[in-house]
Amino acid sequence: MVQARNDFLRKFFLVFIFVFHSQLAFSQANLYNFAFTSMQNMLSGKEQISFKKAIFLTENAFSDTPLDTTQFNKQIRLLITLCKGFHQTNPLANYSQKDKATVALWGAVFKVMTDTVTILLPNGEKAYHLPFTYDFEDYFGEQNWTKMFVIKLLATKKGNCHSLPYLYKILCEELGVSANLALAPNHIYIKHRAEKTGWYNTELTSAAFPIDAWLMASGYIHLSAIQNSVYMKALTDQESIALCLVDLAEGYKRKTNGQDTDFILKCCNTALQYFPNCVNALIVKAETLKQIFEKTQNKQTFNEVQDLYLQIHDLGYRQMPKEMYLNWLMELRTEKDKYLNKNLIEGQNKK
């Protein structure tokens, strides 16, 4: 009897463990599916587009422990308050065009993110908000994918060309002004259009306003890539969500060691439906299909892979080695005279 009870207990325990474990795995897949559906709805117009939500869903799905929405929102709100305060106390000089208020808000977000902001406390003491800085370690998130995350940026105050522009876009949108992401090889930056200067670039990793020539000087942007709007185009909000879908796929790939290819392909195909020249999606898709081909040796898959690589090449994509990337990024700090937008800097100095 005792023996039987023990057996039962053991079985129960085993079952319990099994159920608990599968539930965990199940919940992870669930989170991914939930994130995918939500973003798909945003793209098809069933749900309102929210870049902040898309980012949160993507990062939450990857994370082992569920992320705290309230905490995330609280951190964003704090930054918003800071931006608003900065905006009120530092009016924009030398700018008379109609979009003055918008430009001033962009400036405030930029300052809060890239510079030390002094806050005068009610008791007369001073507090400081320190800028977000560039994380030179594992900046492509190869060892640790969470290096790319906005959550990680908020927690450590260090980020890369992925998390910094994303946070910037979130802050701008929370403040009610737009911000466009733009792509370069292995890189994301911000584009704004002001009445006075036309389109201009905001680079958060170096806290600068580079001219387009800097991006082209990377040497890995082929003319046809610009003509085909693969790179350096101000992305629409829809295209930005499509970009998040590719991030979602990348995260899923790492999470599952590339076992479940269906979900990855589903993400890529949906992204491509709304952003046909999204080279990142094309590359992930091609890599995944290549993986399938290696297993199945299916001729049709092989042709599909070949067509994709051809399309990627025709669009003007050229792979940029990792070392080149950092050199190029740092050129912005060493060759200021050559690459900084003089129109904007003169305005700043006059201030």
Add this chain to the structure above:
Amino acid sequence: MKKALLILLIFSTITQLFGQIPSFQKPQPATLGTYSNVVTFPTQKQNGFSQPNQNNVLQNMLWQQQQQIHLQNQRLINQATHHQQQGTLPQDVLDDIAEFENPKYSSIAEAYNSLNYKFPTVTKKGTNFYESAFQKFSSMLSGKEPLNLKRAVFLVENSYYENTMPYQEFDETLRNIAGLISLKMKQDKMPNNQLAKNLAIYQFMADTFKVKIPHKENQVFTHYPFKYDFEDYRGEKDYRKMFVSKLLLQHSGQCHSMPLLYLLLADELGAKAWLSYSPNHSFIKFMVNGRLQNYETTNGHFTTDAFALSSGFIKAEALANKVYLDTLSKKQLIAHCLMDLALGYEHKYGYNEFSLKCAKLALKHHPQNITALMVKANYYNALLGYVAKQSREKRLPNIQFGDVPQVYELYQKVKQAQQELDDSGFAEMPQEAYQNWLKGIQKETEKSKQTFQNIQQSLWKK
């Protein structure tokens, strides 16, 4: 024997061309009379007119733009006041003054209705040549007549010279040069393909070019490279600086005439080459082993797209919209010449409906033509300035743009044209920056030489 004749013909036509084209004159600035007696002019307030206020955009713009006219008016009125004091002013002038002081318009709208919202028609000698040239362009672009670059270039230059330029000689000169180039290709045993033709044109334009004269032993015809004309290279003082005929006559040109000559010769020889734009600049692209090669006609360098981008004034939007670095189709090239026609007219007669007409037609066939977009924007801007000038001269009361429908409509057009220009990705490149950029090419000499050698080698391999 025929070939010898041909050479002779060249010399004779070149000299003839010299004789036919009027000699170059420096335009004389208009002189103003001097006024000895300075009488203090009553300020605006005393006159009953309020000072231009911050909110009034129209008057404000004018306040800056029309300083000079204002000064001139002041002088005239000073003179008039002087006359008045002496009681020597004629009655009609006195009436005008009375009208100024007590406007008889019942409403602002009525007052502004009396203004001209179009530039006065130019009736000066020579405008008819421009009109007929426009008709020819129009039928070329609509497909009624074949697209012909030589004809188009000729139309532009001949209209400026008021129909005194002989087409036959222009045509013969080009054909003779082309004859020399093919002769050279035969003598050097170059293959008869696209690349060889382009290289031969390059040699004629940028290198010392020697051809043995057939049937005459030891006689060699030498042609030295065309030079870049640094003086007034934008043709601001003298628009003729832009012309291919000027390049042929004076043997020096700039980034407008030199690529055109290249394309004209390419047409004669049946070589394929395209015009391409970068900010304030145009150059040649031709195919080398399946890839487009850039050729900078002003200094004979083989350049890269990266060099063009290094100017720093090319925005990604301009590339995505194919404003810069893209190749122009045959039709777009004719539209390019049409804009030359419009600019020539502007230089001769000032702003007029004609510029707008040309710009609209060019944009119909080449919506990203940056010159046409600029001409359009400038036209509306100038027209608004003209209306503002009239309102100032008539001393009409200040208005907001929205007060008068005609002014508002015009203002909207100015804004729209500006918007179109901005949307294209255009960025203003200062003259100084342009010069520095073009000079920067010297640093690339080695690279260019290497490219040239590679191209030449690939030619002989075939």
